[in-house]
Structure formats: structure tokens, C-alpha cells
Amino acid sequence: xxxxxxxxxxxxxxxxxxxxxxxxxxxxxxxxxxxxxxxxxxxxxxxxxxxxxxxxxxxxxxxxxxxxxxxxxxxxxxxxxxxxxxxxxxxxxxxxxxxxxxxxxxxxxxxxxxxxxxxxxxxxxxxxxxxxxxxxxxxxxxxxxxxxxxxxxxxxxxxxxxxxxxxxxxxxxxxxxxxxxxxxxxxxxxxxxxxxxxxxxxxxxxxxxxxxxxxxxxxxxxxxxxxxxxxxxxxxxxxxxxxxxxxxxxxxxxxxxxxxxxxxxxxxxxxxxxxxxxxxxxxxxxxxxxxxxxxxxxxxxxxxxxxxxxxxxxxxxxxxxxxxxxxxxxxxxxxxxxxxxxxxxxxxxxxx
Ligand code: KG4
Ligand code: ZN
Numbered sequence: 069x070x071x072x073x074x075x076x077x078x079x080x081x082x083x084x085x086x087x088x089x090x091x092x093x094x095x096x097x098x099x100x101x102x103x104x105x106x107x108x109x110x111x112x113x114x115x116x117x118x119x120x121x122x123x124x125x126x127x128x129x130x131x132x133x134x135x136x137x138x139x140x141x142x143x144x145x146x147x148x149x150x151x152x153x154x155x156x157x158x159x160x161x162x163x164x165x166x167x168x169x170x171x172x173x174x175x176x177x178x179x180x181x182x183x184x185x186x187x188x189x190x191x192x193x194x195x196x197x198x199x200x201x202x203x204x205x206x207x208x209x210x211x212x213x214x215x216x217x218x219x220x221x222x223x224x225x226x227x228x229x230x231x232x233x234x235x236x237x238x239x240x241x242x243x244x245x246x247x248x249x250x251x252x253x254x255x256x257x258x259x260x261x262x263x264x265x266x267x268x269x270x271x272x273x274x275x276x277x278x279x280x281x282x283x284x285x286x287x288x289x290x291x292x293x294x295x296x297x298x299x300x301x302x303x304x305x306x307x308x309x310x311x312x313x314x315x316x317x318x319x320x321x322x323x324x325x326x327x328x329x330x331x332x333x334x335x336x337x338x339x340x341x342x343x344x345x346x347x348x349x350x351x352x353x354x355x356x357x358x359x360x361x362x363x364x365x366x367x368x369x370x371x372x373x374x375x376x377x378x379x380x381x382x383x384x385x386x387x388x389x390x391x392x393x394x395x396x397x398x399x400x401x402x403x404x405x406x407x408x409x410x411x412x413x414x415x416x417x418x419x420x
Contacts, residue, residue, distance in 0.1 A: 069142045069400055072130065072166075073393025076123065076159030077151025077179045078215070079104060079115045082389030083127040085134035085141070089185070089397030090203065092192040094133035095383070095390040098122040101256065108249045116154035123162050130389060133194075138170045145175040145396020147182060148407075149418030150216060156414040167409035175396040176407040179387075180217050180420050183356035184210045185398060186380040186391035197381045204378045205351040209344055213337065213365075214357030215241035215256075218285045220344055221420065226398055231420060232344055233283025240333055241359045243287035247294050247329050251322045252314025261326045262362055268323030270331035273297055277336050283344060285336065294329050301325070330364055338368045345373060354378040361385040 070093070075082035084095040100118040104110045131137070146163035149156060167174035187210075190203050210221040210229075218241075219234035238246070241258055248257025253264055275293050278286035299308055302316035314322065341353065352375060359365065361382050369377050384390055399405045 069397055070136065070140055071175070071393045071396040071400065072127070072141050072144050073177075073389040073391070073396055074123075074127065074144065074146045074159045074163050075179070075182065075387055075389045075392045076119050076155050077147045077149070078155060078387055079110045080387040081119045081122050081126050081159075082387060082392070083123075083130035084389035084393045085130055085136055086189060086390055086393035086397055089188055089394045089401065090190050092189050092194060092197070092390050093136070094130045095194065095388055096126050096129035096133060097383075097388050098126050105255045108255050109245065110152070112152045112154050115152060116158055119155055119158040123158055127162070127166075141170070141172060143173040143175055143396060143400055145177050145392050145399070147179045147392050148176045148412065149415030150179055151416060153414060153416045156416060160412060160414050164409045164412055173400070174407045174409045174412060175399050176405045176412055177392050177395050177399065178418055178420060180212055180214070182391040182395045183212055183214060184221070184354060185395035186356060186384040186388070187354040187378040188398065189380070189384065189390060189394050197383065199381065200378045202376070204354045205376070207348065207350045208352045208354055209341065209348065209350040210354050210356055211337065211341055211360075212356045213240045213359035215239060215245065217357060218287070218337075219420070220283050220340060222344070222348055222350065227402055227404055229420070233281060233285065233340065235285040235287060236280060237286050237288035238291060240285070240287055240337065241357070243291050243333060244359065246291050247326070250295060250298060250310050250313060251317070251326060253326070256358075258359055258362060261330055262364065264323055265327035265330045265364075268320075268325070268327030270327040272324040273328040275328055275332040277332060277339075283340055285340070287333065290329070290332060294325060298325060334362065334365045334368060337365065338372060341369065342372060345375065350375070352376045352378060356380070356385075358386045
């Protein structure tokens with residue numbers, strides 16, 4: 069089965085063709101990230117306007133790269149949530165229209181679950197992708213860390229899962245983005261913090277680890293602690309505006325703050341993963357979502373865990389169509405989420 073996946077939940081527009089949920093024939097992603105950089109975060113109207121322009125060319129690219137005609141496609145999978153309403157609408161309305169005009173089954177996908185299913189793509193005809201050597205084994209522990217979600221989910225099998233814990237406030241990626249903004253580093257914050265942190269001392273500042281329920285997370289206190297630390301280092305009071313702070317900090321101070329923040333944020337996650345592995349003895353751990361691209365996270369997981377860890381190729385960690393095409397393939401196999409192309413709606417607040 070060849071599935072065309074369409075993803076447009078945030079600032080990326082992705083389309084891809086994946087065979088049987090495991091073999092990637094193409095992946096095309098158009099990003100409006102550079103347009104948002106000057107605002108320090110995603111502006112929904114700008115994202116949706118660009119998505120409207122690029123979605124058809126992105127789908128055309130994906131079909132062309134896969135050397136597929138419409139008759140070679142068995143179904144269309146699309147992200148219905150969670151995400152920005154205006155962005156989701158572009159993908160869903162496009163997918164509905166194509167499902168009707170091309171007479172294909174339509175599959176409604178959950179974006180966060182899509183991130184997990186990026187780990188089931190184990191082969192590709194495309195160059196420059198580093199694929200996992202084997203598919204993850206059940207029971208598996210999914211560590212989902214993105215700009216909008218941070219959660220630990222235990223999967224007994226496909227579509228049979230239980231959420232062990234989730235963030236009670238900010239997502240980890242959001243904390244990376246906000247700390248980067250505070251330090252005057254470019255959006256998106258994850259890659260810029262981790263690059264900058266290389267020059268800093270991760271043990272210079274002791275930042276707090278939130279004490280939440282066993283598997284829940286909280287990153288908003290850490291973000292505030294970074295703000296207070298930065299104000300302290302800049303020698304200003306707690307009401308000094310955060311957007312003017314970076315001018316008052318030296319490069320060395322900023323690098324030490326970035327490194328100390330990253331160290332605590334990643335260690336918080338790794339601690340909870342170790343606890344969950346001990347309690348539930350999964351056969352594999354999969355990392356999912358944009359923050360799974362983080363080098364320190366990947367290194368610490370490999371160092372501290374002795375069981376197989378699956379990590380998607382960096383290009384499949386952040387939002388893309390291939391993860392949705394892969395999820396769609398598995399949903400089709402398990403007959404989950406088949407949707408009516410005349411009535412499918414978006415679900416901006418969809419949770420797992
Ligand atoms: O999964 P994703 O592309 O979008 C959402 O579904 O939210 O994740 C985007 C998030 C952003 O917050 C970005 O700063 C973060 O992933 N991110 C990283 C890295 N690359 C992207 N965070 C830490 N380290 C990275 N290398
Ligand atoms: Zn995402």
C-alpha cells in the first residue's frame with residue numbers, strides 16, 4: 069500500500085509517499101521558518117498564507133520524487149490535529165479535495181502519533197537519510213518531545229497505548245524556544261541553543277528540576293529560573309524587560325546559561341525515561357518530535373540505557389509528511405481513522 073501523507077499543522081508543509089508504513093519513497097518539506105524568525109516565533113497567519121501557496125507544489129514534488137502517478141497511490145493520510153487551526157485547514161481541505169477528485173480513501177491522523185511513527189520508517193530509496201537498523205519492538209516506550217508536546221507513552225502494540233506522563237505546562241521545545249529568545253538567539257530555539265551550548269559550561273549554573281508526579285513534566289519553572297538567572301548575571305532587577313536582557317550579557321555568560329539550561333532540561337527527561345524503563349521493562353525506546361534532534365539527548369540516552377533506542381533521521385524528527393504517510397499506512401492496516409472526505413474537520417486541540 070502506498071500512502072500519500074500530508075502534514076501542515078504548524079509552520080511546515082510536508083508531503084511524502086511511504087509504502088506499507090515502513091519504506092519511504094519521497095519526502096518534500098517546505099518551511100516558512102525563515103519568515104517567522106524576525107518575530108521570534110510562529111505567526112499563524114503568515115504560516116497559513118505560505119502553506120496555501122506551497123501545498124500543491126509540495127504534493128507534486130512528493131509524487132514526482134516517488135515516481136508515482138495518482139493511480140499508484142492507495143490512500144491519502146492527513147494531519148487533523150493537534151496544531152494551528154488555520155494551518156491544519158489548508159492540509160485537511162487539500163486532502164479532502166484530492167480524496168474526492170482522485171477517488172482515494174482518506175485517513176485522519178494525529179500529529180503527535182505521527183512523530184512516533186516516524187520511527188517505523190526503516191528503509192528508503194532516498195539518499196542522505198540515516199535509517200534505524202530495525203523497527204522498534206513492542207512493548208515500546210515513546211519519548212515524545214516537540215514544540216507543543218512532552219510526554220511519555222507506553223505502547224503495548226500498535227494503537228494500544230497508555231500515557232504515563234505529560235507536561236503540566238510548557239512543552240520542552242517551547243522552553244528551548246523561549247530561552248533562546250531571551251538570550252537573543254535565533255528561532256527555532258532548539259538548534260540554536262544546542263549549537264551555542266557547545267561553547268558554554270553546563271555545570272556553571274545550577275538550575276532547578278521540577279518535582280512533578282512520577283512521569284509528568286513541567287518546564288515553565290525552569291524557564292522562569294533562566295530568566296531570573298539572566299537578570300542576576302546582567303545585574304538588573306527582576307522587573308527588567310526580558311527582551312532587553314541579551315544586550316547586557318556577554319557571549320560567555322549566554323553560552324553558560326544556554327548550556328546549563330540544556331543540561332537540566334535534557335537530564336529531567338532522561339531521569340524519567342530511566343524510571344519508566346525500570347518500572348515497565350519495554351523492549352525498545354523511541355524518541356519522537358523536534359527535540360529528538362537534540363544531540364545531548366541522543367548521547368545521554370545511548371549512554372544511560374542498555375536497550376535499543378530508535379531515533380528517526382534528523383529530517384524526520386521535525387514536522388514532515390513521511391511520518392503521517394507512515395502512520396496512515398499502519399492505520400489502514402488496522403482500519404483506524406478512515407474518514408469521510410465530504411465532512412472531515414480539523415481538531416486543533418486533539419490529544420493522544
Ligand atoms: O516536532 P516539531 O517540529 O514541531 C511540533 O510538533 O511542535 O518540534 C519543533 C520544536 C521546536 O521547539 C524546536 O526548537 C525544537 O523542536 N527543536 C530542538 C532541536 N531541533 C528542533 N530542540 C532541541 N534541540 C534540537 N536540536
Ligand atoms: Zn511536530
